[in-house]
Amino acid sequence: MEINEFRINVSLIKRDSAARIAEIRLENSYVTPYVIDFTKENEFMKLDFGVVPDAASDIAPELYEALKARNKGIEVLTGLKAMPARRVVELITSIKKESAVKPIYAVAAATPSNLPILAYLGVDIFDNILAISRAYEGFYFTPWGELEVSSISNPPCQCEACREGLDVENVVRHNTAMLQNEAMLVRELIKREELRNYVEMKCKASPELTVMLRIADDQLKAYINAKYQKARFQRFRRSTAYFNTIESFSKPEVTYFFQRSAEVYSPKSKTVLLLPCSARKPYLTSKTHRTIRNAVGRLIRGVNEIIISSPLVVPRELELVYPAINYDTPVTGYWSEEEINFVAERLASILIKGEFETIIAHVEGGYSKAVEKALSIAGMDCIFTAEGNVLSSESLSRLRLELEKADKGAFDLYEEIFRHACLYQFGMEVGGRPRGRYPELELFDQRLRVARIDARYGCLEPDFMLAEKLLELDRYAVKIDDFDPKGTIFAPAVLEADSRIKPGDYVVFYNSTMIGVGRALMFGDEMVEATKGYAVEVRRKRRNREQ
Numbered sequence: 001m002e003i004n005e006f007r008i009n010v011s012l013i014k015r016d017s018a019a020r021i022a023e024i025r026l027e028n029s030y031v032t033p034y035v036i037d038f039t040k041e042n043e044f045m046k047l048d049f050g051v052v053p054d055a056a057s058d059i060a061p062e063l064y065e066a067l068k069a070r071n072k073g074i075e076v077l078t079g080l081k082a083m084p085a086r087r088v089v090e091l092i093t094s095i096k097k098e099s100a101v102k103p104i105y106a107v108a109a110a111t112p113s114n115l116p117i118l119a120y121l122g123v124d125i126f127d128n129i130l131a132i133s134r135a136y137e138g139f140y141f142t143p144w145g146e147l148e149v150s151s152i153s154n155p156p157c158q159c160e161a162c163r164e165g166l167d168v169e170n171v172v173r174h175n176t177a178m179l180q181n182e183a184m185l186v187r188e189l190i191k192r193e194e195l196r197n198y199v200e201m202k203c204k205a206s207p208e209l210t211v212m213l214r215i216a217d218d219q220l221k222a223y224i225n226a227k228y229q230k231a232r233f234q235r236f237r238r239s240t241a242y243f244n245t246i247e248s249f250s251k252p253e254v255t256y257f258f259q260r261s262a263e264v265y266s267p268k269s270k271t272v273l274l275l276p277c278s279a280r281k282p283y284l285t286s287k288t289h290r291t292i293r294n295a296v297g298r299l300i301r302g303v304n305e306i307i308i309s310s311p312l313v314v315p316r317e318l319e320l321v322y323p324a325i326n327y328d329t330p331v332t333g334y335w336s337e338e339e340i341n342f343v344a345e346r347l348a349s350i351l352i353k354g355e356f357e358t359i360i361a362h363v364e365g366g367y368s369k370a371v372e373k374a375l376s377i378a379g380m381d382c383i384f385t386a387e388g389n390v391l392s393s394e395s396l397s398r399l400r401l402e403l404e405k406a407d408k409g410a411f412d413l414y415e416e417i418f419r420h421a422c423l424y425q426f427g428m429e430v431g432g433r434p435r436g437r438y439p440e441l442e443l444f445d446q447r448l449r450v451a452r453i454d455a456r457y458g459c460l461e462p463d464f465m466l467a468e469k470l471l472e473l474d475r476y477a478v479k480i481d482d483f484d485p486k487g488t489i490f491a492p493a494v495l496e497a498d499s500r501i502k503p504g505d506y507v508v509f510y511n512s513t514m515i516g517v518g519r520a521l522m523f524g525d526e527m528v529e530a531t532k533g534y535a536v537e538v539r540r541k542r543r544n545r546e547q
């Protein structure tokens with residue numbers, strides 16, 4: 001029997017955006033990202049590799065259709081190495097658009113440098129064909145790039161093959177081990193939802209990989225702007241977002257944050273105070289923010305606040321939402337032109353959305369430059385209250401003076417935090433009475449809990465009351481078979497799911513007898529399509545009231 005007649009089984013273990021750890025079953029099972037070793041007999045040899053590479057689809061589309069690889073249940077991509085970065089990204093994302101489940105095998109493409117970004121884009125299976133051919137051509141793989149074997153006097157590696165000497169067979173073994181190490185590291189990072197930070201670092205090793213990441217980000221940005229529901233990214237995650245490279249600014253969750261916060265921002269006063277960010281998150285727990293708030297006391301009540309950072313611009317109401325709640329950015333005091341422009345544009349759109357009449361900026365240095373630029377974009381004026389240090393007594397007394405004069409609204413900050421978080425996450429209003437110690441807040445309606453802040457993921461965790469509303473609106477809902485789910489709901493039990501659902505989202509699951517809240521482990525369309533794997537982690541459930 002040919003392998004392309006086999007039914008290939010895919011069972012998801014863990015997602016990190018488009019990347020995943022999954023168990024793929026042919027005759028044997030393999031955990032992805034997986035590197036096939038072609039120095040040994042293996043069942044992947046039975047796959048159809050086609051007669052023409054996928055790169056030919058542009059040059060000779062008809063010929064390509066006739067001669068391309070045909071395999072059921074797996075996408076085999078050939079000739080990626082010869083394709084421009086844009087085509088590689090487009091090809092992989094077009095496959096992912098159709099199916100989040102179908103595994104992708106990139107033939108003769110992997111090096112230790114590009115394996116992480118290919119896995120990040122959604123490739124599951126790799127091989128050591130380049131590791132072998134490059135060894136025969138005299139090249140030695142390192143995590144950084146290739147070295148000429150002839151130029152190495154002391155191999156920078158402790159593996160068994162390197163200790164035996166650098167003859168060609170040992171270099172094949174070494175190069176293969178390097179690829180396998182990379183695949184294992186990627187697996188660990190997917191578990192920690194941290195692959196993106198690593199990919200940004202790896203891409204610095206070559207302009208071609210940087211181009212690939214930028215194109216992938218541009219494409220996701222277009223999807224996010226168009227509100228394309230199946231865009232393969234995560235809104236909430238538990239890892240810290242690092243902003244160490246310029247590509248960090250275009251992380252999909254950052255793109256989404258800017259778009260979504262501008263959409264939902266609805267401040268309740270005509271006065272806004274602009275403040276600098278703090279190293280500690282959430283900002284409200286930092287020493288700087290506490291000192292400023294203590295210094296102005298009740299004067300801050302009824303005044304909206306926006307926190308400026310590089311690259312985030314965060315209305316106070318959204319500071320518990322990811323990535324605002326969990327990011328780290330290098331602070332030198334110096335702001336590049338690029339940073340100033342990036343932040344200014346986003347600050348301008350938030351200020352316009354807020355329709356503020358009075359803007360007070362309690363900022364200094366690079367922050368002031370970004371504010372000035374934003375004001376000129378928005379055509380607005382502002383009062384600067386800090387001279388030098390924002391915490392000096394002169395600066396703080398000027399701030400008090402301006403806040404005294406300012407027009408104020410009437411709102412409770414914690415209520416606004418819940419209202420904004422719910423608008424951001426579910427597109428609906430929520431009200432109630434907040435309780436708890438910041439940031440571990442809960443929202444109550446009379447004696448019933450509506451939701452709580454999940455500070456680990458930077459989102460709201462709905463309780464039954466909110467879950468029922470979501471179900472009525474058919475948002476983030478997952479219909480499951482009639483059974484009593486325990487810890488995890490597996491994909492075969494899912495009958496319907498909102499295609500907006502991203503891994504990491506809270507969802508409402510239901511059947512004819514019960515309703516519950518859980519965390520999605522897959523994309524919504526993936527839950528419906530997949531025949532195996534973890535779909536939803538159950539958080540709480542109950543029988544329907546009428547029963």
Ligand SMILES: [Zn+2]
Nearest residue numbers: 157159162174
């Ligand atoms: Zn070695």
